[in-house]
Amino acid sequence: xxxxxxxxxxxxxxxxxxxxxxxxxxxxxxxxxxxxxxxxxxxxxxxxxxxxxxxxxxxxxxxxxxxxxxxxxxxxxxxxxxxxxxxxxxxxxxxxxxxxxxxxxxxxxxx
Amino acid sequence: xxxxxxxxxxxxxxxxxxxxxxxxxxxxxxxxxxxxxxxxxxxxxxxxxxxxxxxxxxxxxxxxxxxxxxxxxxxxxxxxxxxxxxxxxxxxxxxxxxxxxxxxxxxxxxx
Numbered sequence: 001x002x003x004x005x006x007x008x009x010x011x012x013x014x015x016x017x018x019x020x021x022x023x024x025x026x027x028x029x030x031x032x033x034x035x036x037x038x039x040x041x042x043x044x045x046x047x048x049x050x051x052x053x054x055x056x057x058x059x060x061x062x063x064x065x066x067x068x069x070x071x072x073x074x075x076x077x078x079x080x081x082x083x084x085x086x087x088x089x090x091x092x093x094x095x096x097x098x099x100x101x102x103x104x105x106x107x108x109x110x111x
Numbered sequence: 112x113x114x115x116x117x118x119x120x121x122x123x124x125x126x127x128x129x130x131x132x133x134x135x136x137x138x139x140x141x142x143x144x145x146x147x148x149x150x151x152x153x154x155x156x157x158x159x160x161x162x163x164x165x166x167x168x169x170x171x172x173x174x175x176x177x178x179x180x181x182x183x184x185x186x187x188x189x190x191x192x193x194x195x196x197x198x199x200x201x202x203x204x205x206x207x208x209x210x211x212x213x214x215x216x217x218x219x220x221x222x
Binding site for chain 1: 144146152153154155156159167169201203209210211212213214215216
């Protein structure tokens, strides 16, 4: 089955700094979704990317889908304490519809 | 707005017992998913239903079964429980394989 690799597993960030988490697949993806899960909470949908090379922004968050539709990134600028949590990418391949999650990037912020 | 409702929120069982988790998806959503999330792990896809028919199967043990009923609610049945089954079980629903809306989760503890 499709495997979605996500790096880094942990990201410890100084408040105000930027960081990026990456999601990679060996197969072409139909689409990619990003979720955020706060400690003790449930995954909450952030965005879905469908088109090759697509870039979407949500305030301080920038999401990209690679030209080959095999990778994606989430870039957060000026990190705030409210950004704490685990960010998951999740994707469906061109062959099936089940949504597979990456291992997640757990973000902690030091003030 | 209505969200995905899961019950029970917490469940404690002994080894070899059975457990049933219930999920009420968002009205008019056509797909229901079950995920298992161990401590510090990413959500692992178990099974999904599209319009009450099983649509996809992931890493669901043979001891587990699930179904979706005519009123669209779904149940995950787990038998011969093992210590390793202790986890957070999420149900999610979606419309047309778009973004997933997750419930709050059911935390199963097997003693």
